[in-house]
Amino acid sequence: xxxxxxxxxxxxxxxxxxxxxxxxxxxxxxxxxxxxxxxxxxxxxxxxxxxxxxxxxxxxxxxxxxxxxxxxxxxxxxxxxxxxxxxxxxxxxxxxxxxxxxxxxxxxxxxx
Amino acid sequence: xxxxxxxxxxxxxxxxxxxxxxxxxxxxxxxxxxxxxxxxxxxxxxxxxxxxxxxxxxxxxxxxxxxxxxxxxxxxxxxxxxxxxxxxxxxxxxxxxxxxxxxxxxxxxxxxxxxxxxxxx
Numbered sequence: 001x002x003x004x005x006x007x008x009x010x011x012x013x014x015x016x017x018x019x020x021x022x023x024x025x026x027x028x029x030x031x032x033x034x035x036x037x038x039x040x041x042x043x044x045x046x047x048x049x050x051x052x053x054x055x056x057x058x059x060x061x062x063x064x065x066x067x068x069x070x071x072x073x074x075x076x077x078x079x080x081x082x083x084x085x086x087x088x089x090x091x092x093x094x095x096x097x098x099x100x101x102x103x104x105x106x107x108x109x110x111x112x
Numbered sequence: 113x114x115x116x117x118x119x120x121x122x123x124x125x126x127x128x129x130x131x132x133x134x135x136x137x138x139x140x141x142x143x144x145x146x147x148x149x150x151x152x153x154x155x156x157x158x159x160x161x162x163x164x165x166x167x168x169x170x171x172x173x174x175x176x177x178x179x180x181x182x183x184x185x186x187x188x189x190x191x192x193x194x195x196x197x198x199x200x201x202x203x204x205x206x207x208x209x210x211x212x213x214x215x216x217x218x219x220x221x222x223x224x225x226x227x228x229x230x231x232x233x
Contacts, residue, residue, distance in 0.1 A: 002156065033216070033217065034217055034219075036219040036220070038157075038220070040157070044225065045116075045207065045223040045224055045225050045226070046149075046157065046207065046209075046220075046223045047223070048219060048220060048221050048222075051212075051219040051221075052219070057221070087156075089156060089157050091157075091219070091220070093216040093217065095216075097174075098171060098172065098173065098174050098177065099159065099161070099162060099171035099172055099173055100171070100215075100216040101147070101159035101162065101173075101216070102159070103149075103156060103157045103158065103159060104156070105156045106156035106157065
């Protein structure tokens with residue numbers, strides 16, 4: 001059971017908009033810790049997608065955006081493309097846990 | 113460009129030890145804190161351990177505390193994970209990653225491709 005809760009799977013057609021939620025609590029997201037998002041294709045290195053809740057590293061298309069409110073965060077992908085099919089993970093910190101780093105359980109995004 | 117290359121994975125019997133390495137290049141290795149993160153078959157990412165840029169602080173997930181040791185040799189640009197008393201549930205792909213920013217905040221900006229550890233009973 002992950003400390004941060006994500007939907008296990010999501011799907012969308014090319015061109016559509018999807019949003020992946022990440023729900024935490026007052027000891028992590030709600031405790032003013034930032035949320036980061038990673039994209040992971042099996043057999044490859046995970047890739048930083050969003051940092052500090054809503055910032056994109058250079059090279060990440062502006063189709064990807066992040067937001068945070070209260071104890072939850074969200075990753076939105078607009079203009080869905082086939083290459084977006086991957087696993088997505090939110091990550092934050094938790095003041096009640098050893099070492100503090102927490103990941104969401106991951107969301108498998110399927111492009112129909 | 114930044115490169116992180118893990119090595120040392122393999123098949124090991126339950127109760128035995130293994131040491132993973134992560135060689136970094138293309139950045140100032142001694143200036144970065146580093147993490148190990150793992151992914152068990154069919155599961156999500158699980159954080160394992162972190163070490164400060166100078167090795168002065170180390171933290172571990174409860175699942176590995178007392179069995180795993182993270183270390184860093186800045187003269188060799190290499191991160192290590194010594195894994196003792198291995199269990200079947202330690203079977204996973206192990207990734208190393210750089211930490212950007214202050215802790216506990218910041219993010220994992222570069223990742224390696226991973227090395228597979230399989231613990232057999």
